[in-house]
Amino acid sequence: MNLISIENLCVNYGAKTVLHGVDLKVDAGEIITIVGPNGSGKTSLLRAIIGATPLKEGKVTLKTGLKIGYVPQRLNFDSSLPMTVERFMNLSNNISKKECFNALEKAGAPDIFRNQISQLSGGQFQRVLLARAIMNKPDILLLDEATQGLDQPGSALFYKQIEEVRRDTNCAVLMISHDLHVVMSASDRVICLNGHVCCSGTPANVASDPEYKAMFGAETEGTLALYQHHHDHDHDYDHDHTDKKVKHSA
């Protein structure tokens, strides 16, 4: 059985359609990356999965008892909220000091136990978020641009950790990312989203897909310049999803 099964998902934000006709299935142990321009509905897709946004149409089915580990992009933190790393780690998981320490050690940040969250560096902060997310042994990890604010070695290290987590626990990973190069190599499957699923498949397949090229052509210059393709249709960043496009994706 799939961990997550999404059928014909439509999500509106006010009068604007952000997602339509999205089908997606996630199996155990898979690493899936969602790429797409700003406003393409990546975050809305994650929000639909966790039940944070009402669905206009379609169905999101989670495996019964599915445990989700969620790594947010950032926290709404300001210095008015005192919070030690330890307290943050056991906010929702009732865990012992020892377990908390072990989880942080595994995440490569054992000595920040007593620090205030607001004083952590970007890298330490992401490690804490990841450590918290994997602590209750989730079936799937959801990452919303979790490497934002990390430099390139930092994010490479972060993805390496995620691969290790998958290897050790067979936990599936569904992540949104902007770091196309790193992401491509680590993923089993890449989904290129722009209101609908434009194309999906193995990293190599997607990288050579004309729709992907059309969307990310300029950004991926250099790394993916080997691929030469012709656009079969226009895919500008703010195209509106009229009925014509719905048919196209179906």
Place this chain on the structure above:
Amino acid sequence: MLDDFMTRAVLAGIGVALAAAPLGCFVVWRRMAYFGEATAHAAILGVAISLMLQISVFAGALMVALLMAWIVTLLSGKNYAMDTLLGVLAHSSLAFGLVFVSFLSGIRIDLMAYLFGDILAVSQNDLAIIWIGVILVLLLMYWRWSPLLISTLNEEMAYANGLKPKRDKMILTLSLAITVAVAIKVVGVLLIVAMLIIPAATARIFARTPEAMAIIAAIIGSLSAFCGLEAAYVFDTPAGPTIVCTAAVSFIIFNLMGYIYKKINSI
């Protein structure tokens, strides 16, 4: 013991300070000060309506405070920025409340008592209602403490944990409305937000965890209520405002101490 008006006043003041402490922390963390202000100002309209219909002031204030919270939630994210919207609602409900009260010519009303509290006139009956409200708020806060903390940090994280951030936010709003309703008698609608924010903000200096901040805020709030009442007695000043002054002075003193401590440590 409850025959003494001073004892009743101290108990009422401490009760409000206890409920205001955990709630005030969330008001600070979630930046809801202006929202609290709007809810509190709306309560004067509730007072006017209760006097007109001759129902309990607590019930009327609670109802209108909740109604205000609901209207704010309904209108937020539409055409105006949140602070503009709250500014319009807070001050117009205060103004309408004051105008409404003026229509009640048949009854002699001491408006000042509702604006700035009348803690020395707290009856045994009032005290019972205040403490029922306080205990209810404390139970709600205790029950939803961690879920509210998680959704304060990140709403999606709360959803992914299987929580219901929208419902928890409603519980927070309900607690705020209850606190406003029971605090009218103690500090009045104009100074309620001060009782929420000042002890919590002072507690921030000492706290390393959210729980510590709430507990320290409760201690500071209770001490302010007690010392403020004593000071009001000695200097013959209005009790509600004196309590808030005491809290404000402690805020200044502790912040100065914290600043000096840091300076000394950094040398």
